[in-house]
Every structure is written in structure tokens, then in C-alpha cells.
Amino acid sequence: MLDVRGLRKVYEGSGRRTEAVRDLTFTVEAGELVCLVGPSGCGKTTLLKCMSGLLAPTSGEVTLGGRKVDGPPPGMAFVFQEYGRSLFPWMRVGANVELPLKQKKGLGAARRKELVADALESVGLADAAGAYPWQLSGGMQQRVAIARALAYEPDVLLMDEPFAAVDAQTRADLEDLVRRLWQERSMTVLFVTHDIDEAVYLGERVIVLSKSPTVVQEQLKVDLPRERDQLTTRVTPRFAELRTHVYEQIQAAKRGAVAAPGAGEEAEVAKAVGTAGGVPVDVRKDMPPLR
Amino acid sequence: MRGENAALGAAGLAGFLVLGEVIPRLGLVKQEYFPPVSRIAEALGVEVGDPAFWTALGDTLTGWALGLTIAVVAGIVVGVLLSVVPYLREATASTIEFLRPIPSVALIPLAVLLYGTELRSVLLLVVYAAFWQVLLQVLYGVRDVDPVAEETARSYGLGTWARVRHVMWPSALPYVMTGVRLAAAVALILAITAELVIGAPGLGARIAVAQTSQAVPEMYALVVVTGLLGLLINIGARTVERHALAWHQSVRGEVTV
Numbered sequence: 238m239l240d241v242r243g244l245r246k247v248y249e250g251s252g253r254r255t256e257a258v259r260d261l262t263f264t265v266e267a268g269e270l271v272c273l274v275g276p277s278g279c280g281k282t283t284l285l286k287c288m289s290g291l292l293a294p295t296s297g298e299v300t301l302g303g304r305k306v307d308g309p310p311p312g313m314a315f316v317f318q319e320y321g322r323s324l325f326p327w328m329r330v331g332a333n334v335e336l337p338l339k340q341k342k343g344l345g346a347a348r349r350k351e352l353v354a355d356a357l358e359s360v361g362l363a364d365a366a367g368a369y370p371w372q373l374s375g376g377m378q379q380r381v382a383i384a385r386a387l388a389y390e391p392d393v394l395l396m397d398e399p400f401a402a403v404d405a406q407t408r409a410d411l412e413d414l415v416r417r418l419w420q421e422r423s424m425t426v427l428f429v430t431h432d433i434d435e436a437v438y439l440g441e442r443v444i445v446l447s448k449s450p451t452v453v454q455e456q457l458k459v460d461l462p463r464e465r466d467q468l469t470t471r472v473t474p475r476f477a478e479l480r481t482h483v484y485e486q487i488q489a490a491k492r493g494a495v496a497a498p499g500a501g502e503e504a505e506v507a508k509a510v511g512t513a514g515g516v517p518v519d520v521r522k523d524m525p526p527l528r
Numbered sequence: 529m530r531g532e533n534a535a536l537g538a539a540g541l542a543g544f545l546v547l548g549e550v551i552p553r554l555g556l557v558k559q560e561y562f563p564p565v566s567r568i569a570e571a572l573g574v575e576v577g578d579p580a581f582w583t584a585l586g587d588t589l590t591g592w593a594l595g596l597t598i599a600v601v602a603g604i605v606v607g608v609l610l611s612v613v614p615y616l617r618e619a620t621a622s623t624i625e626f627l628r629p630i631p632s633v634a635l636i637p638l639a640v641l642l643y644g645t646e647l648r649s650v651l652l653l654v655v656y657a658a659f660w661q662v663l664l665q666v667l668y669g670v671r672d673v674d675p676v677a678e679e680t681a682r683s684y685g686l687g688t689w690a691r692v693r694h695v696m697w698p699s700a701l702p703y704v705m706t707g708v709r710l711a712a713a714v715a716l717i718l719a720i721t722a723e724l725v726i727g728a729p730g731l732g733a734r735i736a737v738a739q740t741s742q743a744v745p746e747m748y749a750l751v752v753v754t755g756l757l758g759l760l761i762n763i764g765a766r767t768v769e770r771h772a773l774a775w776h777q778s779v780r781g782e783v784t785v
Contacts, residue, residue, distance in 0.1 A: 291679055315683040322676035327698040327775045336694060337684035369775055389684065 238267040238425055239288070239393055243297035246283050257283040259450035261297070267392075270419045270426045272436035274483060275446030275454070276491045281429045284451065285397050288427070289315050301393065311341075314386035318398040320379040324370040330357070331366035334385045341389075356388035357381075359421075360414060376407035380414070387418065393425045401431070409467050412439055416465060433487065437479045438465060445483060447490045454490045457483065563745045571745035572752060581734070585753070588719055588730035591647055592761075595654025596715040600708055602655070603662025611670040612692060628664070632657035632718050636725055650722040650730070657718045658711035662704070669703025670696055702776055709765040716758055731757075 244261040247254060257280040265271050275281055286292035288299050290309040299306040301313065309315075314337075317323040324333050331353055338349045357363050360380040370378050379399060386394055396415070400408045412435060419426050430436050436443045437459055445454040459479060461470060470476055548565040551557055563571075575581045610617045632653045639649040673696055681695045723732025731754055738747035773779045 286679075289683055291682060309683045309685055311685060313683075315680070317676055317680060319676045322674045323680045325677060325695070325698065326777075327701075328694075337686070340685050340687070340690060371775075371780070385684075 238269075238302060239265040239427070240300045241284075241288065241297070242300070244284065244287060244294050244299065245296045246280070246287060246292070247295045256450040258287070258294075260452050261446075263444055263453055263456065265393075265425055265427055267425055268423055269441055270416075270428065270439065271442045271444060272440030273427065273429045273444050273446060274431065274433060274436040274487065275451065276448045276487055277431055278449060279446050279490070280449045280451040281431075281446065282397055284446075285315075285395055285427075285429055289313060289395050291315075312392040314389045314391035314394050316379075316382050316386050316394065316396040316399045318401050320375070320382045320399075320402070321370075323382055324378060324385075326369065326371050328369075329366065330362070330368050330370060330373070330381050333370060333381060334366075334388050337385060337389050352388040352390070353384075356384040359387055359418060360384045374407075376403045376411060379403060379411060383411075383414070383418070387422065391424060393427065396426065396428045398429055398431065400435070408435075413465075413467065415439060420463075433480050433483045434471070437461075437476060437483060438467075438470060443479075443483055445486045445490065448493060455486050457486075560744060563748065567745045568748045568752065571743075572749035575746060575749050575753070584729065584731050584734045587647075587728075588723065588732070588757075591650040591654060591719045591722070591728070591730060592712075592715050594647075595651045595719065596658055596708075596712055598651065599655045599658035599711055599715065600662050603659050603707065603711070604666055604704065607663050607666025607670065608692060608696070610667065611696070612688065617667070624660075624663070628660045630656075633721060633725075636722070639722070640726055645726055645728045647728065649726050650719055650728045653722045654715045654718045658715045661711040661714055662707040665703040665707025665710075666700060669700030672703065673699040702773055702778065705765075705769040705772060709762070709769065712761050712765050713758060716754070716761055720754055 241264070242262050244258055245256075246258040247256050249255075261284060273281060273284070283292065287294045288306065290299075290306045290313075293307070301310050304310070325336070328336065334353045334356055335349055338344050338352060344352075353366070354363070357366055360383050362377060362380050362384065365373060365377065365381070370381060373381065383399075400411050403411065415426065415428065416439060418424070428436075428439055430439075440459050443457045443459055445457065446452070447454040457479070461473070461475060461479070545565050548568075550564075552559045552562050552564040610620060635653060635656060639652045643649040643652065677695050677699065678691070681691045686694065719730065720732040720735075722728055723730035723734075724736050725732075727733050727736065731750055735747055735750045735754075738744075738750060770779055
């Protein structure tokens with residue numbers, strides 16, 4: 238569905254050459270919910286911008302449904318971290334959600350109204366269409382941005398650390414919202430985050446990235462049940478194992494350690510728990526505090 | 529607080545008027561060059577009753593409004609064009625920097641040569657002065673487009689024209705409004721100057737006539753009218769600005785979330 242092959246991005250400017258992404262190859266299957274997690278500054282945003290056609294890669298390619306991405310593809314929607322800047326303050330919520338639809342050919346005004354109302358309903362903001370974005374709270378603004386993406390009816394939804402700037406309670410609600418929308422609307426979702434718990438809780442699969450210059454450190458199937466719950470899922474032993482494993486991989490990535498054996502394929506998690514880059518570590522001491 | 533400020537403002541104005549009345553009457557300045565306020569007010573009353581005054585006011589406002597409109601439209605069109613077409617801005621930057629500082633009044637001889645004392649002379653000077661104010665603000669404003677807003681628009685497939693209309697234009701609007709407000713003030717100054725120096729019909733020409741015929745209080749009365757005109761134009765421009773930018777941080781004020 239969504240293929241990234243040999244992606245490399247080098248920024249050149251004012252005599253400085255920065256290799257943000259070295260060599261990334263992975264695939265997102267149709268209808269999958271994949272979380273990308275990596276240490277901060279690891280080129281996650283660069284990767285996402287290349288995937289969405291906003292940025293041209295130095296080499297390698299991204300294909301969506303077999304077609305090369307060389308500009309923003311029509312079947313893709315992007316949710317930015319900075320909702321306050323991504324929503325247009327001069328338009329009311331309804332107009333913000335409707336604007337991308339006006340660019341789509343063959344959508345009548347009636348159908349647009351329908352899509353806008355339906356998308357706002359889905360994110361629980363049915364009666365906010367007449368408000369300006371800046372009259373809403375941060376969490377509500379990000380819901381509007383999500384509604385705008387939904388109304389666009391994308392095949393693929395890219396989300397770039399969308400909940401990094403909202404408070405913890407709102408964040409839990411929004412995570413459940415993403416899970417629900419993904420199940421209801423059979424979209425492919427690629428969710429970038431720096432939060433390990435969030436990646437494990439949300440994803441069907443987690444791709445761990447190395448530090449910059451970025452490669453895939455590990456790919457990991459999340460075998461938690463399909464129905465997830467903030468309270469019960471997060472306290473299951475399996476959840477703890479998975480997050481511990483991802484945490485260790487991130488720590489290894491930060492140190493620049495070589496990925497654990499089997500990196501690039503689906504690592505055997507049970508075996509890998511308690512090791513990072515092949516080196517045994519004290520899990521209890523390395524455990525991040527529970528949220 | 530607001531009422532208190534208004535009261536202070538009124539008191540200040542009243543004090544100024546009293547001084548303007550008392551100082552000439554005490555003989556501190558010569559009355560024939562600086563008549564007391566009451567004399568000026570009387571002359572203003574006479575002016576207002578004279579149809580020729582209203583014709584002159586109409587002429588001045590026509591020159592001002594036409595010139596301002598031409599300058600604003602041209603400034604916006606050229607500004608957007610320079611920003612949208614790559615390289616055009618770099619190619620024109622130095623020319624703009626050269627032409628912009630030329631004072632409009634330096635073009636008075638040219639205006640007289642071309643159009644004599646017609647309205648077109650006034651328009652030439654007004655447009656030249658006001659155009660740069662608008663153009664410069666448009667160029668600044670367009671550079672202030674938020675990259676995230678721009679990327680959002682691109683990611684949803686908005687084309688160049690749609691991005692100009694829905695992203696670039698609203699982002700630049702606060703700057704454009706400032707430009708229009710500055711241009712409106714400059715346009716009035718140039719309209720009066722042109723009438724005064726060239727003799728094109730209008731309030732400026734009427735001031736010149738009053739001065740040469742030793743009608744000093746009438747001259748002051750006309751000066752007061754131009755001042756009031758400037759005040760009204762500024763208030764008008766600010767009102768338009770507030771309405772057009774109701775969504776903008778500088779206008780919307782604190783929002784309770």
C-alpha cells in the first residue's frame with residue numbers, strides 16, 4: 238500500500254551538510270495502523286514530509302498504491318502537531334474543514350456540507366462549526382484538524398506527533414478517538430510519536446527508528462487485543478513487556494548501538510525483552526516511570 | 529478608566545483652545561498673523577455656508593479617493609505578483625529601493641509638465657506616494673505566511689491560486705490594512721500639497737487664495753478643515769481594519785477557553 242524504499246534525505250545549506258535520514262525501507266499495509274517511534278531529533282518529521290510529498294527525498298522513493306509520490310497525493314491527509322498554526326484563524330471551524338473539499342473535483346455543495354457535518358460529528362464537535370478555532374481549547378482544535386482530515390476521505394492518514402502539545406487527559410481521549418476512527422473508517426494510519434506508551438497502545442505495529450541519520454532500528458508487531466482500553470490495556474503484562482522492549486530499543490538507538498538481531502524484520506519480542514542491542518540490561522532500573 | 533481618559537482628552541483640547549484664544553488677545557502674538565480661536569471659528573462658519581467651499585472639499589476628496597484606490601489596487605496586485613512569481617522579487621528589489629525614497633513632491637514639475645493643473649496632476653502625486661506604502665506592506669505581509677499553514681494547504685492539494693486566496697491573502701491582510709491606513713494619510717497630504725503648489729482645484733488651492741488675499745482667519749479655518757479630514761480618515765481606516773481583522777490576535781483580544 239504505502240512503500241518506503243531506500244529513502245535518504247540530506248539537507249544542504251550554508252556550507253553545512255546534514256544527513257537527516259540515511260536509509261529507510263518499510264511498508265505499511267492497507268488498513269494498518271502503524272506507529273513510528275524514535276528518539277527526539279531522529280528525522281521523524283523529515284520522513285513524514287517526504288512520505289506526504291511535501292519534501293523531495295535526496296534518493297530512494299515513496300510509493301502509494303504503486304504510484305510514486307512526487308507531490309501531495311490526493312488520497313492522503315496530514316495532521317500536524319501544531320494544530321494552532323495548521324488551522325486557519327480567519328475561517329470558522331466549518332469553513333476550515335470544508336476548504337480541502339473545495340479542491341476535490343465533482344463534490345457538490347450539498348455533499349460537502351454532508352461530509353463536514355459527518356466529520357465534525359465523528360470527533361464530537363457537531364455544534365462547533367460556527368466557532369473560530371481560537372475560541373476552542375487545544376484538544377478541541379486538534380479534533381477539528383482531525384475532522385478536516387476525515388472529511389477529505391483519505392486512504393492514508395499521516396499524523397505527525399499530533400498529541401504532543403495537549404495535556405495528558407485530553408491525550409488519552411484523543412488516542413481512543415484515533416483507534417475508534419481507524420476501526421470505523423478502514424483507513425491506513427501512520428502515526429508518528431516520541432511517546433513509547435502511546436505507540437504501543439495505539440499501534441498494530443510499531444516501527445522503531447534509530448537516531449539521526451535514521452535507519453529502521455526494529456519493527457515490532459503489537460499483539461494486544463483489537464479492542465483497547467486506557468485502564469485495562471495499559472496494565473496488562475503484555476503491554477508492559479512491549480513497552481519495555483520498545484523503551485530498550487530506543488535507548489539502544491540513542492546510544493547508537495546496532496539493532497538487535499532480526500532488526501528490519503519482526504523481532505521475536507519475548508526473546509528480546511531484557512536485552513538491548515544484544516547487551517543484557519537491568520530492566521527494572523531502566524524502566525521508565527508509569528504514567 | 530475609559531471615561532476618565534476621554535475627560536482628560538477633552539480637558540486638554542479645551543485648554544489648547546483657551547490658550548489659542550487668550551494669547552493673541554493679550555497681544556503676545558500679532559493678531560493679524562495668529563487670530564484668536566473665536567475669529568477662526570467665525571470664519572469657519574462663513575466657509576461652511578459658502579457653496580464654493582463644498583465644491584473645493586469635493587475636489588480634494590475626489591483626488592484623494594481616486595488616487596488612494598488606484599494606489600491600493602496597484603500595490604496589492606503588484607505585491608502579490610512579485611511574491612508569487614519566483615525571481616521577480618529579486619529582479620525588482622533594487623529598483624524598488626531606488627524609486628521608493630523619491631519624495632512625491634519632487635515630481636511636481638513633472639506633473640505640471642504632463643497635466644498642468646488638472647486632476648490628473650494630483651492623481652500622479654497621490655498615487656506615487658501611496659503606492660509604495662501599500663506595496664511594501666504587501667511584500668512584508670506575504671513573507672509572514674506561517675509555514676505550517678502553507679504546508680497544510682499544500683498537503684490538501686490547494687493550487688497556487690487557492691493558496692494565494694485562502695492562505696497568503698488572509699495572512700498578509702493585517703499588513704495590507706496597515707499599508708492602506710498609512711497610504712490614506714499620505715494621500716491626503718499629497719492631495720492638499722498638489723492643490724496648494726500647482727493650483728489644482730480643491731481645499732489646498734482655496735488655502736493659497738485665502739493666504740494671497742490676506743484672509744488670515746479663513747486660511748486657518750481651512751487648515752482646521754484639512755486637520756479634521758485627516759482625523760476622520762484615520763478613524764475610518766481603523767474601523768475598517770477592526771472589522772476586516774476580527775479574527776486576528778491584535779483585534780480579538782483575550783479569549784476565554
